[in-house]
Amino acid sequence: xxxxxxxxxxxLLAYLLSTLTYIFSLLIRRVSPARAATWILTVAFGLHTxxxxxxxxxxxxxxxxxxxxxxxxxxxxxxxxxxxxxLRTKTRVLGAFVSPVVxxxxxxxxxxxxxxxxxxxxxxxxxxxxxxxxxxxxxxxFAVASVAGLVYLIQDGLIKRKKSNKFxxxxxxxxxxxxxxxxxxxxxxxxxxLGVLAGSIWARTVWGSHWQWDPKQIWTLAVWLIxxxxxxxxxxxxxxGHKMALLSVAAFVLLLATLLVEKSFFxxxxxxx
Amino acid sequence: xxxxxxxxxxxxxxxxxRERLSIACNEGFNPLDEIKAIPGVGxxxxxxxxxxxxxxxxxxxxxxxxxxxxxxxIFRHGNLGEEDMARCLYVYRxxxxxxxxxxxxxxxxxxxxxxxxxxxxVKEAYRLAVDHQAAGIILNKLLHRAFRVxxxxxxETGIASHAVSVSYAAVELAKKIFGTLKGKKVLLIGxxxxxxxxxxxxxxxxxxxxxVANRTHERAIQMAADFQGVPVDFDDIGESxxxxxxxxxxxxxxxxxxxxxMIAAVLKRRKNRLLxxxxxxxxxxxxxxxxxxxNVYLYNMDNLQDIADDNMQIRRGEAEKGELIVAAExxxxxxxxxxxxxxxxxxxLKEKAVGIINLELERSSGxxxxxxxxxxxxVEIMANAIANKILHDPVTCLKEESQEGSxxxxxxxxxxxxxxxxxxxxx
Numbered sequence: 001x002x003x004x005x006x007x008x009x010x011x012l013l014a015y016l017l018s019t020l021t022y023i024f025s026l027l028i029r030r031v032s033p034a035r036a037a038t039w040i041l042t043v044a045f046g047l048h049t050x051x052x053x054x055x056x057x058x059x060x061x062x063x064x065x066x067x068x069x070x071x072x073x074x075x076x077x078x079x080x081x082x083x084x085x086x087l088r089t090k091t092r093v094l095g096a097f098v099s100p101v102v103x104x105x106x107x108x109x110x111x112x113x114x115x116x117x118x119x120x121x122x123x124x125x126x127x128x129x130x131x132x133x134x135x136x137x138x139x140x141x142f143a144v145a146s147v148a149g150l151v152y153l154i155q156d157g158l159i160k161r162k163k164s165n166k167f168x169x170x171x172x173x174x175x176x177x178x179x180x181x182x183x184x185x186x187x188x189x190x191x192x193x194l195g196v197l198a199g200s201i202w203a204r205t206v207w208g209s210h211w212q213w214d215p216k217q218i219w220t221l222a223v224w225l226i227x228x229x230x231x232x233x234x235x236x237x238x239x240x241g242h243k244m245a246l247l248s249v250a251a252f253v254l255l256l257a258t259l260l261v262e263k264s265f266f267x268x269x270x271x272x273x
Numbered sequence: 274x275x276x277x278x279x280x281x282x283x284x285x286x287x288x289x290x291r292e293r294l295s296i297a298c299n300e301g302f303n304p305l306d307e308i309k310a311i312p313g314v315g316x317x318x319x320x321x322x323x324x325x326x327x328x329x330x331x332x333x334x335x336x337x338x339x340x341x342x343x344x345x346x347i348f349r350h351g352n353l354g355e356e357d358m359a360r361c362l363y364v365y366r367x368x369x370x371x372x373x374x375x376x377x378x379x380x381x382x383x384x385x386x387x388x389x390x391x392x393x394x395v396k397e398a399y400r401l402a403v404d405h406q407a408a409g410i411i412l413n414k415l416l417h418r419a420f421r422v423x424x425x426x427x428x429e430t431g432i433a434s435h436a437v438s439v440s441y442a443a444v445e446l447a448k449k450i451f452g453t454l455k456g457k458k459v460l461l462i463g464x465x466x467x468x469x470x471x472x473x474x475x476x477x478x479x480x481x482x483x484x485v486a487n488r489t490h491e492r493a494i495q496m497a498a499d500f501q502g503v504p505v506d507f508d509d510i511g512e513s514x515x516x517x518x519x520x521x522x523x524x525x526x527x528x529x530x531x532x533x534x535m536i537a538a539v540l541k542r543r544k545n546r547l548l549x550x551x552x553x554x555x556x557x558x559x560x561x562x563x564x565x566x567x568n569v570y571l572y573n574m575d576n577l578q579d580i581a582d583d584n585m586q587i588r589r590g591e592a593e594k595g596e597l598i599v600a601a602e603x604x605x606x607x608x609x610x611x612x613x614x615x616x617x618x619x620x621x622l623k624e625k626a627v628g629i630i631n632l633e634l635e636r637s638s639g640x641x642x643x644x645x646x647x648x649x650x651x652v653e654i655m656a657n658a659i660a661n662k663i664l665h666d667p668v669t670c671l672k673e674e675s676q677e678g679s680x681x682x683x684x685x686x687x688x689x690x691x692x693x694x695x696x697x698x699x700x
Binding site for chain 2: 089090155172175176237240243
């Protein structure tokens with residue numbers, strides 16, 4: 001096993017450990033294990049980062065273009081965004097919801113790791129890399145927004161119930177969660193926009209036109225549209241708090257559902273392996 | 274062990290009796306010197322708070338009246354008949370006294386369980402005991418253990434978390450809504466005592482600007498000045514709702530001051546920023562249906578009281594975990610105390626010497642093997658003789674002191690100097 005695989009396995013194991021520690025924190029309803037879990041997650045993120053660096057430097061091929069690499073990159077962005085928030089606000093136990101998602105993504109990704117190393121001719125070029133990375137970062141931000149939205153809905157319900165509750169004490173404050181929503185939409189929408197633009201420019205050079213009415217393209221545009229509307233409502237109309245949390249969760253569920261439909265019932269030219 | 278703890282607390286004595294005792298003691302008078310003067314009292318600690326008066330003392334053998342005299346002292350200071358006082362006093366001995374002290378320091382015995390002041394008061398009492406040279410080896414160790422027990426219980430159980438007063442429950446809720454109270458604006462409707470108290474609590478935890486609205490505007494101006502806040506005209510409440518984050522309402526009005534429609538309308542104008550409404554008025558000032566509006570969190574007096582009560586229940590549950598820690602730590606202390614007996618100390622001292630001799634003989638076995646049997650035995654005898662000579666004086670001293678009943682300090686010193694307890698228990 002080379003050093004890269006070692007880093008990857010290490011990250012996977014650390015993600016698992018942090019997930020379990022977070023869950024333990026929820027089970028005993030105390031914040032102290034979550035504190036340890038955050039450190040474990042930080043270690044996992046560090047190993048994961050080293051893994052990507054190693055791939056980039058040693059393999060000489062673009063590590064972000066295979067499906068499982070994308071998933072792994074998606075997980076990495078989610079973990080990174082969460083940890084950045086953890087530094088700034090007291091959103092500690094949010095990790096108990098982010099970490100399992102990250103771990104599951106990593107498990108799925110690990111199935112494909114070590115697969116074909118060759119990248120098809122059509123995917124060689126800087127623009128494709130930019131297209132893929134920006135889109136993944138944008139969608140990962142939406143994923144974080146939806147997780148924060150879910151926790152917001154739980155916390156909102158607990159506060160409205162007007163009963164003493166240990167989970168209420170454990171979970172982050174509404175305003176901090178809402179701030180995460182704000183940040184994720186504010187950065188996610190422009191990044192996805194740039195990603196889509198880069199993709200469409202690339203599409204013209206390889207397929208002849210910017211737009212092919214391909215299921216994947218339609219799906220992406222729909223996602224972009226939903227979140228662009230949400231961001232607009234948030235900034236211009238002042239949708240906040242409960243409604244925004246609910247819509248962020250709903251949007252992401254819709255996004256996953258259509259993704260599933262698209263994958264199972266349609267063929268797409270946007271598939272390269 | 275000869276530890277005795279005599280005292281009374283909020284559970285055993287009515288406030289009038291506790292009052293008299295603590296008044297007597299607050300008149301620049303500390304009974305420690307008097308306690309120390311009682312024949313047979315070796316070490317003593319005197320703890321007096323609003324809720325308890327306790328004397329912890331280590332008595333010496335052969336003074337059967339020391340306990341009676343300690344009680345007498347309390348009677349005299351309380352200016353009370355023996356009958357009254359005897360009903361309120363409790364007396365704990367040895368392990369029970371240790372457990373009681375640990376429970377007190379950890380706030381398991383407090384009126385509001387888990388309140389943090391008591392530990393500071395115990396520390397202060399200990400400081401006074403040290404200043405009056407009333408604390409010796411036994412109390413030093415005991416009190417340091419008590420501080421550690423308190424810290425353990427505080428961190429390992431949830432006894433100190435969960436707000437148990439109404440105003441603190443409100444602050445905790447505000448923090449769960451806003452994250453921090455820093456920069457948050459508070460509107461007080463009705464300039465009463467209750468709202469003032471709640472406002473002070475919020476400010477203490479970071480609340481920023483205070484707005485005050487009152488039917489009598491002069492009173493609003495007055496109270497706003499107290500808080501360096503802004504008085505608001507009673508008719509402009511709707512307007513100021515646009516700005517503030519927290520509203521505390523406590524007027525004597527019979528109808529609703531804030532109606533559902535008012536709040537629903539203002540929420541749009543404040544771009545749905547979260548709003549925390551606290552209604553401590555009876556009858557209520559705020560339409561209870563307002564709590565159904567998104568991003569509006571409405572709590573009335575009963576809601577807050579319920580939370581405080583529930584939290585008290587949680588604390589009681591956590592206290593049971595605390596009791597386990599107290600029991601375990603008391604056992605550990607007694608274990609340590611038992612090592613202070615003279616005979617086992619002499620035995621372990623000799624064992625240590627024999628151990629060293631054997632180890633050195635083992636190490637030198639290489640060249641000892643070249644000696645004749647008689648010579649080898651002579652070397653061993655000499656080694657033993659040296660060890661015995663060195664230990665003879667300390668051992669004799671220990672025996673003499675134990676006859677006079679004051680060997681504890683020597684035993685402790687010897688155990689420490691010769692490391693008879695290994696590396697552990699040096700705290």
